[in-house]
Amino acid sequence: MEQERKLSSQTTGKERVLSGIQPSGELHLGNYFGAIQQHLQLQHEYPGECYFFIANYHAMTTTRDRELLHKRTLDAALDYLALGLDPEKATFFRQSDVPEVCELAWFLATVTPVSLLEKGVSYKEKVQRGIPASAGLLTYPLLMAADILIYQATLVPVGEDQVQHIEFTRDMAGFFNNAYGKGETLLRLPVARFSPGKKVPGLDGQKMSKSYGNTIGIFEEGKPLQKKVMGIKTASIPLGEPLDPDNDTVFALYRLVASPEETAEMRERYLEGAIGFGQAKKELLAKLDEHFAEARERRRKLAENLDRVEEILVEGAKRARKLARETLERCRDAVGIP
Numbered sequence: 001m002e003q004e005r006k007l008s009s010q011t012t013g014k015e016r017v018l019s020g021i022q023p024s025g026e027l028h029l030g031n032y033f034g035a036i037q038q039h040l041q042l043q044h045e046y047p048g049e050c051y052f053f054i055a056n057y058h059a060m061t062t063t064r065d066r067e068l069l070h071k072r073t074l075d076a077a078l079d080y081l082a083l084g085l086d087p088e089k090a091t092f093f094r095q096s097d098v099p100e101v102c103e104l105a106w107f108l109a110t111v112t113p114v115s116l117l118e119k120g121v122s123y124k125e126k127v128q129r130g131i132p133a134s135a136g137l138l139t140y141p142l143l144m145a146a147d148i149l150i151y152q153a154t155l156v157p158v159g160e161d162q163v164q165h166i167e168f169t170r171d172m173a174g175f176f177n178n179a180y181g182k183g184e185t186l187l188r189l190p191v192a193r194f195s196p197g198k199k200v201p202g203l204d205g206q207k208m209s210k211s212y213g214n215t216i217g218i219f220e221e222g223k224p225l226q227k228k229v230m231g232i233k234t235a236s237i238p239l240g241e242p243l244d245p246d247n248d249t250v251f252a253l254y255r256l257v258a259s260p261e262e263t264a265e266m267r268e269r270y271l272e273g274a275i276g277f278g279q280a281k282k283e284l285l286a287k288l289d290e291h292f293a294e295a296r297e298r299r300r301k302l303a304e305n306l307d308r309v310e311e312i313l314v315e316g317a318k319r320a321r322k323l324a325r326e327t328l329e330r331c332r333d334a335v336g337i338p
């Protein structure tokens with residue numbers, strides 16, 4: 001009965017969408033097709049209920065350069081707005097403009113076993129790659145959970161690599177509700193949402209990631225873009241032989257920018273051996289140029305008006321902070337902190 005009541009209060013509330021991106025490097029096609037593209041769609045599906053932010057606190061776990069962090073945060077904001085984020089429909093802000101998340105992260109830390117954090121796949125991977133194993137890196141999921149829970153988000157549109165973080169978030173919300181909720185849902189349990197590009201491959205066929213150095217930047221164009229696309233690693237198969245569309249990075253990227261009809265046609269050409277990788281890469285390049293042409297133009301214009309970008313972020317933070325304070329006040333009261 002108790003359980004039923006909890007569940008229904010979680011599901012009857014309105015959907016609220018939230019997601020973040022770390023400004024830890026140039027935003028790439030993995031970020032776009034895995035996350036940003038669905039963010040842009042969702043702002044129309046749930047106008048007024050979308051919260052998107054630039055996770056600059058999180059980026060501190062890997063970036064220790066004042067100017068760089070500042071620049072990348074601004075670049076990420078420019079990217080998002082140029083790609084079509086509408087500040088009238090979605091609340092767009094910098095994570096650090098809502099410092100309340102750090103307090104909620106602390107509350108979550110007090111109910112979360114260390115053993116849970118030690119299971120973090122992303123933590124282990126990063127340490128293996130030589131990123132310093134700071135307490136911040138280990139407790140990264142606590143801050144991410146706080147990001148989601150403080151806004152009482154229900155839907156978190158992310159790429160597949162964030163699944164464990166969302167599971168941790170649900171666990172942490174459960175620990176906190178059990179410890180302090182007295183049958184009430186203090187923190188709502190979110191679910192992850194994926195797009196068709198939930199795992200976008202990079203130039204070498206591994207997951208596209210800043211840390212693997214295999215990315216294509218969303219706003220790369222001209223020669224540098226051409227060089228990257230033509231350099232995508234492919235199998236060595238003689239011209240005229242059939243190609244396997246399901247095991248090929250060029251095709252995997254092509255289907256993200258082409259229409260379903262164009263994709264079906266390209267699949268046929270692969271299977272019939274009617275196209276070589278060189279030609280497929282050229283067609284991918286043309287599609288990428290077409291897909292991002294407007295956004296590139298908008299970005300150039302926006303870059304001339306950085307005051308407006310700052311204004312949007314500040315305005316977004318005001319809205320986000322109001323919501324965050326409401327949750328935090330309830331949680332403070334529940335734990336016995338005035």
Ligand code: TYM
Nearest residue numbers: 019020021022030031034035055144158159198199200208
């Ligand atoms: P980050 O900055 O690594 O990536 C941002 C988003 O891009 C997605 N993504 C990909 N999707 C498909 N294929 C790829 N190759 C690929 N590479 C990246 C990620 O899944 C993500 O959705 N921890 C988060 C940032 C964060 C956050 C949050 C997200 C902080 N707080 C709260 C959601 C909710 C991260 O590091 O994303």
